[in-house]
Amino acid sequence: MNDAYVVGAGMIDFGEHYDQSFDDLLESAYLALLDDVDHGIDPQADIDAAWYGTIDIAGEGSSGASVAHATGLFEKPITRVENACATGSDAFRNASLAVRAGAADVALVIGAEKMLDDTAGLIGSAALERLWRGRGVTMPAYFGMRATRHMDQYDTTREQIAQVSVKNHENGTKYPHAHQQFECSVKDVTESPTVSYPLNLYDCCPVTDGACAVLVANEDRAREFTDDPIRHAGFGLSSDSFQRGGDAALTNFPASRHASRAAYEMAGIAPGDVDVAEVHDCFSITELVTYEDLGFCEEGQGGQFVEEGRSALDGDTPVNPSGGLLSKGHPIGATGVAQVAEIYEQLRGEAGDVQVDDPQVGLQHNIGIGRNATGAVSCVNVLQRP
Amino acid sequence: MSGPRYHRTRAQDQRLVGFECTDCGWVAYPDERRTCKSCGAAPAEFEEVALATRGEIQTFVVQQYLPDDIETPQPVAVVDLPQVDGEGEAARVYGLLTESSLEEIDVGTEVDARFREMFADGTRPVNSFKFSVPRADKAGDGGDGE
Ligand SMILES: [Zn+2]
Numbered sequence: 001m002n003d004a005y006v007v008g009a010g011m012i013d014f015g016e017h018y019d020q021s022f023d024d025l026l027e028s029a030y031l032a033l034l035d036d037v038d039h040g041i042d043p044q045a046d047i048d049a050a051w052y053g054t055i056d057i058a059g060e061g062s063s064g065a066s067v068a069h070a071t072g073l074f075e076k077p078i079t080r081v082e083n084a085c086a087t088g089s090d091a092f093r094n095a096s097l098a099v100r101a102g103a104a105d106v107a108l109v110i111g112a113e114k115m116l117d118d119t120a121g122l123i124g125s126a127a128l129e130r131l132w133r134g135r136g137v138t139m140p141a142y143f144g145m146r147a148t149r150h151m152d153q154y155d156t157t158r159e160q161i162a163q164v165s166v167k168n169h170e171n172g173t174k175y176p177h178a179h180q181q182f183e184c185s186v187k188d189v190t191e192s193p194t195v196s197y198p199l200n201l202y203d204c205c206p207v208t209d210g211a212c213a214v215l216v217a218n219e220d221r222a223r224e225f226t227d228d229p230i231r232h233a234g235f236g237l238s239s240d241s242f243q244r245g246g247d248a249a250l251t252n253f254p255a256s257r258h259a260s261r262a263a264y265e266m267a268g269i270a271p272g273d274v275d276v277a278e279v280h281d282c283f284s285i286t287e288l289v290t291y292e293d294l295g296f297c298e299e300g301q302g303g304q305f306v307e308e309g310r311s312a313l314d315g316d317t318p319v320n321p322s323g324g325l326l327s328k329g330h331p332i333g334a335t336g337v338a339q340v341a342e343i344y345e346q347l348r349g350e351a352g353d354v355q356v357d358d359p360q361v362g363l364q365h366n367i368g369i370g371r372n373a374t375g376a377v378s379c380v381n382v383l384q385r386p
Numbered sequence: 387m388s389g390p391r392y393h394r395t396r397a398q399d400q401r402l403v404g405f406e407c408t409d410c411g412w413v414a415y416p417d418e419r420r421t422c423k424s425c426g427a428a429p430a431e432f433e434e435v436a437l438a439t440r441g442e443i444q445t446f447v448v449q450q451y452l453p454d455d456i457e458t459p460q461p462v463a464v465v466d467l468p469q470v471d472g473e474g475e476a477a478r479v480y481g482l483l484t485e486s487s488l489e490e491i492d493v494g495t496e497v498d499a500r501f502r503e504m505f506a507d508g509t510r511p512v513n514s515f516k517f518s519v520p521r522a523d524k525a526g527d528g529g530d531g532e
Binding site: 137138140141144146147148149152153193194195196198199241242243244245250 | 445446448450459478480493
């Protein structure tokens with residue numbers, strides 16, 4: 001097996017892009033990537049294949065042909081990947097797998113989503129799909145259920161949950177691509193309108209359009225593109241359902257535990273080795289339980305972990321320096337790709353105002369809900385300075 | 387809510403019958419197919435088990451934003467429904483709550499299953515179970531709520 005390296009990244013500002021088509025978003029991310037490659041790239045000659053992450057909510061970007069059209073990369077194999085909210089991170093994982101297997105020397109990963117074109121459909125289908133499976137449960141409810149149980153079981157406080165949002169919004173004001181650039185207090189969070197008790201508006205990520213691209217190359221080719229490639233050291237992908245009966249799924253996401261353990265083992269690291277992480281924080285509670293799932297702290301200690309500032313920019317394990325999904329936004333197909341791009345920037349020391357202190361190992365994580373209720377998918381990628 | 391979907395799960399939507407995996411004891415409800423979602427037995431053998439009408443809330447939320455045809459605020463819970471004979475594992479299900487307020491419910495609260503109209507499929511009502519805090523436990527309410 002070859003090693004795979006990230007050798008470039010390009011992202012558009014996340015936000016409201018009513019005025020731009022799906023093609024516009026893909027084009028912009030692609031052009032930003034080409035511009036980012038240190039030693040330049042001849043895309044027609046250099047790129048062997050592409051993996052495209054989208055769940056295509058807008059109904060406009062359906063197949064690999066969308067990427068071919070937007071980039072001009074015709075006559076190349078382009079595969080669309082869809083895997084709930086882990087779509088972008090799984091597209092990256094698949095591109096890396098192809099590079100490792102020797103099926104491609106250089107692969108493009110590109111993710112895009114237009115979330116603002118049609119949001120009613122998401123809530124409607126989640127609520128009404130099936131009588132018993134979903135029971136009218138919406139996204140904030142799936143995640144909010146962990147909050148209720150976590151508070152009951154571990155005496156986690158509502159304020160600790162809100163602190164995740166406070167931290168990520170503060171980081172977001174320092175990150176240029178973030179959608180919502182404002183700071184908020186714990187009180188602002190807990191007094192914002194109730195979305196799904198116990199979660200309030202500021203516990204929820206915004207609805208955001210976005211696109212991002214990264215370039216993956218094998219060891220032989222990586223240094224053609226940059227003197228500072230970042231190694232894709234490990235990955236894991238797992239699924240779970242809380243109707244299987246395991247009580248751990250009432251408070252946490254066992255899929256994240258399985259995926260992260262696989263990624264750690266492959267990379268030959270332990271959770272304590274992670275210097276910076278971009279993790280799924282679609283809701284504040286999601287990040288809090290993810291500290292536990294990823295092994296950054298013991299189960300039940302997520303509230304203390306954030307309260308003690310350990311996940312802050314200057315903490316021992318900075319989490320979501322980009323502002324996370326809570327501040328940056330969550331354009332599903334682009335989300336994971338953007339997290340990979342952010343970790344790439346961090347490990348190269350190019351993260352500007354949100355740069356953490358000399359990181360060697362970075363982690364990217366998504367959790368997704370599927371089948372309108374209980375199915376959960378998690379994808380974890382570990383990046384490392386070679 | 388499409389007709390075929392409704393018909394496929396009608397038996398379980400209208401009767402509290404679960405399916406216990408003979409390998410690991412996990413109770414499938416309302417889905418029962420030919421593999422076990424807990425231990426992965428394939429093919430799995432299931433035995434029909436009757437579920438109690440009273441269960442216990444494992445966790446819950448109260449939803450404020452839902453499609454127009456669902457009333458809000460809408461509490462929804464994960465409920466463990468034990469087997470009638472008191473043996474074996476409980477079935478773990480999502481349940482919409484009815485006739486219950488936020489102040490009455492918590493992790494560990496017991497609730498009763500009540501057969502209700504859930505949604506309308508065109509002009510046809512779609513019936514299944516919702517849950518509510520037992521009437522006798524409610525202060526100042528002598529009725530049975532039916
Ligand atoms: Zn089984």
